[in-house]
Amino acid sequence: MNNIKICSRCVMDTSAEGIYFNDNSICNYCLEFEKKLNKLKKNNNDIVDLKNKIKLSGQNKEYDCVVGLSGGVDSCFTLHKVFEMGLRPLVVHMDNGWNSELAQNNIENIVKKLNLDLFTYVIDWNEYKNMMNSFFDSDVIDIELLMDNAMLSVNYQQASKNNIKYILAGTNTATEGMAMPNNMNWFKYDKKNILNILKIYGNQKIKSFPIISTIDLIYYILFKKIKWISFLDYFNYNKKESIETLKSQYNFKPYPYKHYESVFTRFYQGYILPKKFKVDKRKLHFSTLIISKQMQRDDALKQLTSQHAYLSDEELQNDKEYFLKKMSWSEEKLQNYLNRPARSHLSYPSEKKFYDIALKFYNFFK
Numbered sequence: 391m392n393n394i395k396i397c398s399r400c401v402m403d404t405s406a407e408g409i410y411f412n413d414n415s416i417c418n419y420c421l422e423f424e425k426k427l428n429k430l431k432k433n434n435n436d437i438v439d440l441k442n443k444i445k446l447s448g449q450n451k452e453y454d455c456v457v458g459l460s461g462g463v464d465s466c467f468t469l470h471k472v473f474e475m476g477l478r479p480l481v482v483h484m485d486n487g488w489n490s491e492l493a494q495n496n497i498e499n500i501v502k503k504l505n506l507d508l509f510t511y512v513i514d515w516n517e518y519k520n521m522m523n524s525f526f527d528s529d530v531i532d533i534e535l536l537m538d539n540a541m542l543s544v545n546y547q548q549a550s551k552n553n554i555k556y557i558l559a560g561t562n563t564a565t566e567g568m569a570m571p572n573n574m575n576w577f578k579y580d581k582k583n584i585l586n587i588l589k590i591y592g593n594q595k596i597k598s599f600p601i602i603s604t605i606d607l608i609y610y611i612l613f614k615k616i617k618w619i620s621f622l623d624y625f626n627y628n629k630k631e632s633i634e635t636l637k638s639q640y641n642f643k644p645y646p647y648k649h650y651e652s653v654f655t656r657f658y659q660g661y662i663l664p665k666k667f668k669v670d671k672r673k674l675h676f677s678t679l680i681i682s683k684q685m686q687r688d689d690a691l692k693q694l695t696s697q698h699a700y701l702s703d704e705e706l707q708n709d710k711e712y713f714l715k716k717m718s719w720s721e722e723k724l725q726n727y728l729n730r731p732a733r734s735h736l737s738y739p740s741e742k743k744f745y746d747i748a749l750k751f752y753n754f755f756k
């Protein structure tokens with residue numbers, strides 16, 4: 391592992407698939423991300439235009455937009471801004487059984503204070519647990535494909551059902567706009583991949599899981615005319631400032647790292663990914679914040695010297711015990727899983743290629 395090369399400006403390194411460096415040892419990930427950021431800055435006055443369009447589309451309807459709420463900073467701040475602008479959101483939350491208590495409280499506080507309608511979709515825990523076990527057995531990297539697919543699905547389903555044309559999401563360029571290396575996750579609309587893994591490893595049929603496929607997505611976009619908006623891109627989004635606002639107005643309690651609102655996501659990113667897949671997503675998150683001038687490179691390097699993304703060994707141990715108990719796993723089973731080699735999502739049937747072709751057509755005709 392001695393020949394790892396790291397970018398001289400961000401903290402991406404040769405563990406990221408597809409990385410290359412220019413003469414100044416600056417990587418393609420941060421150069422491309424910087425271009426994206428600069429393009430964004432020119433569009434900041436479009437927010438009034440967007441607001442008017444949303445209001446117009448929502449005339450005589452109970453809601454004019456869907457806001458997906460995970461309890462994290464990005465989605466809570468999105469909801470805060472949406473409310474401030476006088477829009478009328480239907481708030482949608484996905485519960486897969488792994489919410490941290492912190493996230494639960496953050497959600498409750500903000501929804502109550504703003505007096506909004508909250509639609510919570512609960513996936514049957516036993517069903518979800520079996521699905522997770524099939525994914526573990528398959529040795530693919532993206533266990534969170536399950537949660538992300540369900541979350542996307544519920545957002546589109548609720549928009550469609552309530553005849554809402556806009557989904558305002560906390561997805562944003564400033565804190566997560568750097569391209570995800572291909573070896574870090576998987577394509578999120580891969581219904582075929584999910585169903586085949588479930589069939590092979592558990593002979594399981596889904597009941598309460600709200601799955602979405604590429605075809606479903608095309609249907610929602612082209613026929614239902616539903617738009618997914620990375621809402622925070624319309625603002626000069628700054629994570630630290632946003633946390634301060636949320637703290638003072640909603641008694642918001644922050645998380646130490648990105649996406650730590652779910653206990654599983656925390657354990658997955660902080661332990662499973664680095665141990666089994668040699669992937670440390672902090673490098674991507676930190677690099678993004680460095681380039682968008684929200685973090686110092688020295689701080690990032692210092693934090694990365696700690697082996698796992700936990701504040702202490704004790705916290706890691708707590709999460710490990712929680713995980714084992716909730717999944718009914720033994721310590722030995724976990725070790726066996728971690729020691730087995732990873733397998734590509736493409737070892738199983740997938741609709742990724744179909745999506746890539748559909749996207750090319752879409753961009754061509756647009």
Ligand SMILES: [Zn+2]
Pocket residue numbers: 397398399400401402416417418419420421
């Ligand atoms: Zn870089």
